[in-house]
Amino acid sequence: MSPLLECRDLVKHFGGLAAVNHVSFQVHAGEIFGLIGPNGAGKTTLFRLISGVHAPTAGQILFKGHKIAGLKPHATCHKGIVSTHQIVRPFREMTVRDNVRVGAEFGHRLDRDRDVLAWTREALEFTGLAPQADKLSKNLPLAGHKRLELARALAANPELLLLDEVVAGLNTTETAQTMDLICQIRARGITIIMVEHVMRAIMGISDRIMVLNYGEKIAEGRPREIAKNPVVIEAYLGKQLAS
Amino acid sequence: MNRLVSPRTLLAWLFAICGLGMLVMLPILFKGSYWQTLAFITFLFVSLSVSWNIPGGYAGQVSFGHSTFLGLGAFTTAVITLRTGLPAPFTIPVAGLLAMAYGFLWGYPTLRLRGPYFSIATIGVGEATRLFMTNLDDLLRSIPTLKELVKYQPLTGGASGLTLRLPPDIQSYALKFYYVALLFMLVVLAISWWIRRSRFGLALFAINMDPDAAETLGVSTSRYNVLALMVSAFLVGVVGSLYAQYFFFIDPREMFSFQNSIAMVLMPIIGGIGTLWGPVLGAVVFKVVEDRLLTTRLEWGPLSINFVQFNLLLYGLLLVLIILYEPGGVLGLLRRARRSRWLARVLAPAGQKA
Numbered sequence: 001m002s003p004l005l006e007c008r009d010l011v012k013h014f015g016g017l018a019a020v021n022h023v024s025f026q027v028h029a030g031e032i033f034g035l036i037g038p039n040g041a042g043k044t045t046l047f048r049l050i051s052g053v054h055a056p057t058a059g060q061i062l063f064k065g066h067k068i069a070g071l072k073p074h075a076t077c078h079k080g081i082v083s084t085h086q087i088v089r090p091f092r093e094m095t096v097r098d099n100v101r102v103g104a105e106f107g108h109r110l111d112r113d114r115d116v117l118a119w120t121r122e123a124l125e126f127t128g129l130a131p132q133a134d135k136l137s138k139n140l141p142l143a144g145h146k147r148l149e150l151a152r153a154l155a156a157n158p159e160l161l162l163l164d165e166v167v168a169g170l171n172t173t174e175t176a177q178t179m180d181l182i183c184q185i186r187a188r189g190i191t192i193i194m195v196e197h198v199m200r201a202i203m204g205i206s207d208r209i210m211v212l213n214y215g216e217k218i219a220e221g222r223p224r225e226i227a228k229n230p231v232v233i234e235a236y237l238g239k240q241l242a243s
Numbered sequence: 244m245n246r247l248v249s250p251r252t253l254l255a256w257l258f259a260i261c262g263l264g265m266l267v268m269l270p271i272l273f274k275g276s277y278w279q280t281l282a283f284i285t286f287l288f289v290s291l292s293v294s295w296n297i298p299g300g301y302a303g304q305v306s307f308g309h310s311t312f313l314g315l316g317a318f319t320t321a322v323i324t325l326r327t328g329l330p331a332p333f334t335i336p337v338a339g340l341l342a343m344a345y346g347f348l349w350g351y352p353t354l355r356l357r358g359p360y361f362s363i364a365t366i367g368v369g370e371a372t373r374l375f376m377t378n379l380d381d382l383l384r385s386i387p388t389l390k391e392l393v394k395y396q397p398l399t400g401g402a403s404g405l406t407l408r409l410p411p412d413i414q415s416y417a418l419k420f421y422y423v424a425l426l427f428m429l430v431v432l433a434i435s436w437w438i439r440r441s442r443f444g445l446a447l448f449a450i451n452m453d454p455d456a457a458e459t460l461g462v463s464t465s466r467y468n469v470l471a472l473m474v475s476a477f478l479v480g481v482v483g484s485l486y487a488q489y490f491f492f493i494d495p496r497e498m499f500s501f502q503n504s505i506a507m508v509l510m511p512i513i514g515g516i517g518t519l520w521g522p523v524l525g526a527v528v529f530k531v532v533e534d535r536l537l538t539t540r541l542e543w544g545p546l547s548i549n550f551v552q553f554n555l556l557l558y559g560l561l562l563v564l565i566i567l568y569e570p571g572g573v574l575g576l577l578r579r580a581r582r583s584r585w586l587a588r589v590l591a592p593a594g595q596k597a
Contacts, residue, residue: 051459077461085459091452102449105442106461156460 002065004029004191005050005081005160010059012045012215019045021215022059027160032186033193034206034223038235041212043195044086047162050193051083052076063160080108080159084152084166086195088145092138096129099137099148100155107156123155127181143174150181154190161185163194167201179205203227211235270421274414279421283489285530286424287482290431292510292522292529294478297438298471299508300517303451304354308365309507311349311372312342312476314498316483318376321405321493322398331407331488335481342480343473350472354465357454366501373499377401404494407487420489427485431478436519438474447471451517479507502555509558512565515574524573532557 003026012020020042027033035043048054050061052073061069068076073083082103091099097120104119124130127147132140137148146166153161163182167175179201186192196202202209203223211219211226213235219226226232270279291313298304316338323334353364375382380401383389392398397405410416438444446467449457454464487493497503506529511517514525533554541548569575 053455053458072463073455073458074461074463077459082461083459085456089453089456091449091456093452094448098445098448102445102457102462103460105445106457108461152456152460 003027003062004031004064005193006062007046007050008060008062010046010049010061011057012042012049012054013057018215020049020056020212023212023215023217024059025210025217025220027191027193029159029191030186030189031191031207032182032205033191034202034209035193035195035212036197036199036202036209036226037212037218040214042215043212044164045215046212047083047164047193047195050076051081051162074106077106077156078108080157081162082107082153082156082158082160083162084149084164086164086168088142088149090137090140090145090148092136094137095134096137096140096144096148096151097124097133100124100129100151103152103155104157108158110157119157120155123151126154126184127151142169146170146174146178147181150178150185154185158190160191160193163192163196165195165197167196167198175201266425267422270418274418279417281530281534283417283421283424285527286421286428287486288506288510288530289523289526290424290428290482291479291507292514292526293428293431293435294475294482295507296511296516296522297435297447297475298468299475300511300522301438301444301451302447302468302471303358303517304468304472305362305508306365306472306475307362307501307504307508308349308369308372309475309479310499310501310503311345311369312479313483313486313503314372314376314495315342315345316480317487317493317498318399318405318483318495319480320484320487321407324407325396325405331484335484338484339477339480342483343477346473346476347469350469350476351465354468354472366504369499369501369504373496373501376495376499379495399495400493402494402496404492404497407491409491417489420485424485424489427481432519432523434474434478435522439519443467443470505555505558509562511572513561513572515572516570518571518574521572521574528573529558 005027006025008024010020010023011018023042023046035046037043045054049056049069052068052071052075055070059069060067063076063079063081066079068079068081071079091102100123101116101120104116104123121130124133127150129144129147129151132144137145140148146169150163150166166182167178170178175198182192182194182205194202194206203226206223208221209223209226210217211229211232218235219229219232221229266282269282273279291309295306295309299306319338319341320331320334323329323337324331349365349368353361353368356364376399378401379399380393380397383393383398397403399405438447446457446462449460449462450464450467458464483498486498510525510529511522512525513528514523515521536554536557565572569579571578
């Protein structure tokens with residue numbers, strides 16, 4: 001089976017710093033692919049390369065077999081790659097509904113006559129934001145903002161969803177709810193790549209995990225293998241504790 | 244729930260219709276008066292303000308280069324009518340389209356810049372255009388192959404401007420233009436209103452609030468920004484054309500002036516940037532204040548102060564106050580007044596006082 005997303009030998013330099021250094025991996029349709037690593041490992045940069053915020057210095061990104069490296073974010077969105085933001089970025093002066101409507105109106109559309117309003121309503125209900133739909137989004141609490149990021153992204157009809165720390169800052173109950181939501185999203189056939197610092201969350205939910213450190217890929221495998229991998233433990237905790 | 248229109252909307256419509264009726268009646272009541280001219284020029288400035296607000300207020304792309312469209316529209320009409328003898332009204336669409344094309348030409352590269360960087364670039368575009376247009380005749384005369392273009396007639400008139408032929412009956416001509424300007428202002432308002440509720444408007448507001456988030460959700464920020472600027476440029480170009488047709492004399496130094504660009508930025512900000520009615524209010528306040536300032540003279544013993552010089556000073560002061568205390572402009576102030584409990588109590592009908 002050919003992969004949904006394939007990155008080949010991806011490199012991104014910021015000046016003299018290699019934020020992503022020769023990283024290759026494949027993500028298959030229907031997977032939840034976890035991406036972890038210490039702070040500054042290059043996770044967010046990798047996301048930005050895939051979604052088109054940055055163009056890679058070298059290497060190739062293939063989505064469903066087509067080259068997408070260098071496309072602008074709106075173009076990758078139209079192809080079906082939608083990302084959420086690590087720090088929530090709502091359209092503050094719009095209602096929650098209009099925020100979601102932006103995704104439905106301009107996102108990835110398979111058929112042109114899709115009913116935008118029905119699609120918006122559906123995304124609001126799915127994420128449980130329907131009761132707050134008429135509030136201005138700036139008045140939502142943090143958990144609501146995180147949900148709004150998800151709702152907007154879903155309204156854009158993604159095939160591949162890039163989730164950047166969707167549970168950071170949430171309490172235990174909210175985290176559990178969000179994880180449940182992510183499983184439901186996957187059940188709809190949407191492939192997910194997620195960056196997360198909350199280990200319990202990502203270990204329990206991912207099919208496979210890739211570990212980055214200083215911009216390089218140091219491990220890839222099932223969560224169980226990753227947790228035992230001495231190289232990974234060393235990267236996180238330092239040499240002494242690892243031995 | 245209730246099929247009847249709420250009394251509030253009814254009242255708003257009543258006000259609107261009365262206001263419009265008064266504007267329609269004004270030239271009949273004060274025929275050919277100073278008020279008619281003031282109202283006419285205010286219509287044009289309301290149109291400018293509302294047009295500027297589409298990219299400037301909705302999408303948040305603050306342009307200091309809008310006088311380029313005004314000037315281009317005016318000169319398109321002047322040059323075509325002077326050279327071909329075509330009736331001036333026929334040149335209106337050409338003026339709009341040319342301004343729109345120019346909007347695309349400088350908007351496409353400059354809109355890649357964000358926020359203040361875009362604004363600064365537009366100042367450059369505006370000034371470069373003004374200088375180019377002022378010196379265009381001299382430039383053409385110096386090029387042997389293009390000399391023929393300005394042999395019998397100037398193109399922009401350089402420092403002396405262009406004068407159009409006057410119509411025989413100037414009174415009825417002015418009256419006709421009064422209604423044309425009024426109608427055009429309503430059209431511009433309708434366009435602005437329609438954009439607010441459309442998909443296009445949703446894209447512009449999203450870009451204004453967070454361009455990066457808009458991009459990730461599939462909004463092509465550069466495309467919608469350029470489109471908004473082009474719509475605005477077309478409308479401003481038409482205003483330029485109307486201006487030339489009404490005043491018969493245009494000077495490149497004035498039409499393309501930085502002052503005109505500043506006026507288009509100030510009016511929506513004074514009234515309430517990014518709203519539907521704010522730019523209208525702002526333009527009216529701006530024109531009335533300007534008119535009072537230009538005609539008032541303070542006599543104080545041997546001292547006689549002319550207020551013309553204080554024009555920009557006052558706007559500067561106003562701008563600082565607005566940005567510091569009420570970014571919503573006059574409209575924001577009104578909203579605040581409506582919310583205030585004190586005023587509500589004063590205005591409440593006697594029986595409802597708790």
